[in-house]
Amino acid sequence: xxxxxxxxxxxxxxxxxxxxxxxxxxxxxxxxxxxxxxxxxxxxxxxxxxxxxxxxxxxxxxxxxxxxxxxxxxxxxxxxxxxxxxxxxxxxxxxxxxxxxxxxxxxxxxxxxxxxxxxxxxxxxxxxxxxxxxxxxxxxxxxxxxxxxxxxxxxxxxxxxxxxxxxxxxxxxxxxxxxxxxxxxxxxxxxxxxxxxxxxxxxxxxxxxxxxxxxxxxxxxxxxxxxxxxxxxxxxxxxxxxxxxxxxxxxxxxxxxxxxxxxxxxxxx
Amino acid sequence: xxxxxxxxxxxxxxxxxxxxxxxxxxxxxxxxxxxxxxxxxxxxxxxxxxxxxxxxxxxxxxxxxxxxxxxxxxxxxxxxxxxxxxxxxxxxxxxxxxxxxxxxxxxxxxxxxxxxxxxxxxxxxxxxxxxxxxxxxxxxxxxxxxxxxxxxxxxxxxxxxxxxxxxxxxxxxxxxxxxxxxxxxxxxxxxxxxxxxxxxxxxxxxxxxxxxxxxxxxxxxxxxxxxxxxxxxxxxxxxxxxxxxxxxxxxxxxxxxxxxxx
Numbered sequence: 001x002x003x004x005x006x007x008x009x010x011x012x013x014x015x016x017x018x019x020x021x022x023x024x025x026x027x028x029x030x031x032x033x034x035x036x037x038x039x040x041x042x043x044x045x046x047x048x049x050x051x052x053x054x055x056x057x058x059x060x061x062x063x064x065x066x067x068x069x070x071x072x073x074x075x076x077x078x079x080x081x082x083x084x085x086x087x088x089x090x091x092x093x094x095x096x097x098x099x100x101x102x103x104x105x106x107x108x109x110x111x112x113x114x115x116x117x118x119x120x121x122x123x124x125x126x127x128x129x130x131x132x133x134x135x136x137x138x139x140x141x142x143x144x145x146x147x148x149x150x151x152x153x154x155x156x157x158x159x160x161x162x163x164x165x166x167x168x169x170x171x172x173x174x175x176x177x178x179x180x181x182x183x184x185x186x187x188x189x190x191x192x193x194x195x196x197x198x199x200x201x202x203x204x205x206x207x208x209x210x211x212x213x214x215x216x217x218x219x220x221x222x223x224x225x226x227x228x229x230x231x232x233x234x235x236x237x238x239x240x241x242x243x244x245x246x247x248x249x250x251x252x253x254x255x256x257x258x259x260x261x262x263x264x265x266x267x268x269x
Numbered sequence: 270x271x272x273x274x275x276x277x278x279x280x281x282x283x284x285x286x287x288x289x290x291x292x293x294x295x296x297x298x299x300x301x302x303x304x305x306x307x308x309x310x311x312x313x314x315x316x317x318x319x320x321x322x323x324x325x326x327x328x329x330x331x332x333x334x335x336x337x338x339x340x341x342x343x344x345x346x347x348x349x350x351x352x353x354x355x356x357x358x359x360x361x362x363x364x365x366x367x368x369x370x371x372x373x374x375x376x377x378x379x380x381x382x383x384x385x386x387x388x389x390x391x392x393x394x395x396x397x398x399x400x401x402x403x404x405x406x407x408x409x410x411x412x413x414x415x416x417x418x419x420x421x422x423x424x425x426x427x428x429x430x431x432x433x434x435x436x437x438x439x440x441x442x443x444x445x446x447x448x449x450x451x452x453x454x455x456x457x458x459x460x461x462x463x464x465x466x467x468x469x470x471x472x473x474x475x476x477x478x479x480x481x482x483x484x485x486x487x488x489x490x491x492x493x494x495x496x497x498x499x500x501x502x503x504x505x506x507x508x509x510x511x512x513x514x515x516x517x518x519x520x521x522x523x524x525x526x527x528x529x530x531x
Contacts, residue, residue: 006352010364013349017371017411020382027385035385076283083280095280098287101295104461104515106469108485109504112492113294120497121297138290141283171274178276195373201472202485206492216472219377223384223476238378245373253366 021242028235033228045236048229055233062198062214069136070193076137077144077193078186082178084145085152096149099142111135111206118207131207139203140196144189151185152178191252295508301501314502324487324503331483334399335467338406342414342463343456345407350418350455351448354425365419372412380476383408387477398479405473406466413462421455422448461518465511484510 023035028045032038049055084095102110118124118131126132155178163173179186201216208217215237222230305311318324353365371379387401388394394401425448433443469485482490484507491500 006356009348010352013345013411014367017368017408020386020408021371021374021379024382024385035389076286079279080283080286083277083283086276087280091277091280091284095284095287098291101291104465104511106465106485106507106511108469108471108488109298109507109511110294112488112500112504113298114290115492116301116497116501117290117294117297120301134290137286141286145283169274170276174276174279199373199375201377202469205489215375216377219375219381220472220476223377223381234378234381238374238382241374241378245370249366249370249373253362 021238024235025239025242028232028239033232045232048233049236049240052230052233055230055237058213058215058218059237061212065132065136065214066194066197069133069197070140070190072133073137073141073193074144074186074190077141077189078148078182080141081145081148081152082174082182085149099145101142102138103142103146107139107200107202110138111203114138114203115206126207127209127211129209129212132204132209132212135203135207136197136200139200140193143192143196144186147189147192148182148185151182155181188252191248298501298504298508301497302505303502305498314499317499318502318506323482327482327484327487328506330481331468334402334406334483335464337403338410338467339414339460339463341403341407342411343459346411346414346418346459347456350415350422354419354422368415369412376409377472377476380405380409380473384477394478398474398477398481401477402474402479405477406470409470409473410463410466413466414459417458417462418452418455421452421458425451457518461514465514468510469507 027035027038029041029043030038031040031042031044080095080099084092087095114131114135118134119126124130159181160173160177163177164170168176198215200214201220204214204217208214213221219234222234302314303310303312305313349368353361358364383405384394387404391397391401429447429451430443433447434440438446468483471483471486471489474481474483474486484503487503488500488507491497491503
């Protein structure tokens with residue numbers, strides 16, 4: 001393949017993936033109601049975004065939900081991974097198999113079945129937020145588990161035994177030896193959990209209280225309505241999220257890459 | 270024994286959680302799918318699915334849509350992964366990161382952005398619902414295809430390619446006979462990452478004014494009608510399809526779950 005074609009293809013695909021977001025970002029700083037002609041530069045959309053209570057509540061609600069369910073998922077997933085990893089083979093396999101279910105399952109099915117179990121069978125009110133939070137934990141805890149297990153595999157088991165031989169209690173050795181070794185897995189699991197919760201539409205639709213909206217459910221409803229004010233304010237939100245993602249990604253990926261300059265790939269794994 | 274703490278016990282909370290909120294919902298789903306409103310066993314829900322031309326039509330439409338989206342993603346993503354894996358660029362990691370980054374942005378916001386562009390180009394989105402949905406889903410799911418392909422291709426043993434060259438194969442033959450077969454695990458894992466969402470993610474259709482139903486939207490419509498029994502049956506049928514895809518891809522590939530790659 002010719003060099004020009006190669007980079008041309010990469011460039012085209014990147015253009016396809018980024019053009020919509022970037023064009024929207026540019027237009028978020030104008031007074032235009034649609035992409036096309038605009039009259040002037042304006043930060044009106046950003047003012048609307050940060051002064052409309054409905055929008056602020058939706059953003060804040062999504063963030064609290066993501067961090068809250070992310071924390072629960074991280075604690076459960078991490079302790080589950082440690083427990084399963086040091087258990088007998090059968091227990092370990094059963095847990096890994098169950099853990100895999102929400103990963104491969106369609107989110108629609110996960111959300112719908114959670115709704116049936118909690119709301120229809122047990123009669124838990126959606127207004128308690130319990131179905132929503134549990135739904136998001138189900139969605140994200142398996143990914144924490146999957147992020148932690150490889151770190152446990154990499155760990156040298158004799159360090160833990162050495163700690164016990166030197167008089168550490170199992171709990172002390174866990175906190176001082178195992179947790180620091182797997183910290184990077186826990187962190188990436190946590191970040192993953194937050195992203196999954198923020199990205200989720202399906203589990204939220206089936207389990208959320210009627211009066212509460214996450215970013216996804218709000219955006220889907222807003223695109224059906226005809227409120228131009230709200231629509232263009234969402235362009236501003238999209239731009240802010242894009243910038244946050246770029247910064248987070250740069251910090252997560254490029255900082256460790258600098259430290260381990262000898263390694264070849266920075267991103268996969 | 271004073272000290273009762275052990276590492277194994279740490280798995281108990283998550284084990285209980287999995288039993289209650291992963292296993293139990295599936296059992297309940299199964300129960301609802303095979304019972305009627307008064308709790309009696311029935312196969313009617315299953316029959317409804319196969320007799321109703323709407324649900325069968327939806328299944329066919331979902332499959333056609335999912336196959337199209339998967340093929341389009343594969344055709345776009347394979348060269349990208351191949352070029353990136355083979356390039357000697359120093360900043361390869363940065364370019365790969367660029368392909369992964371959109372995954373982190375809320376997909377409804379990304380589809381909103383795409384919708385604005387498509388409206389500008391096409392005027393009225395209602396004229397090309399299928400095309401728009403394929404574009405929308407490709408836009409949404411492309412990273413899930415690129416990542417597993419890249420992972421597989423970048424781990425290819427380069428000595429095999431050199432050996433093919435030494436034995437007289439030209440670069441086309443090398444690709445067909447060596448590289449492509451070795452990249453099949455990546456293809457399988459990418460296909461399973463894209464195919465299932467394409468059958469179920471009805472929000473993309475919804476946002477791009479495609480009024481046709483796919484499997485996911487059937488669950489949504491039964492949910493809105495409080496019809497838990499037929500809804501459960503659709504969910505169960507979807508689970509069955511997912512199970513088949515998972516088993517097929519499991520045989521080819523064990524370590525790669527693209528969605529889990531950060």
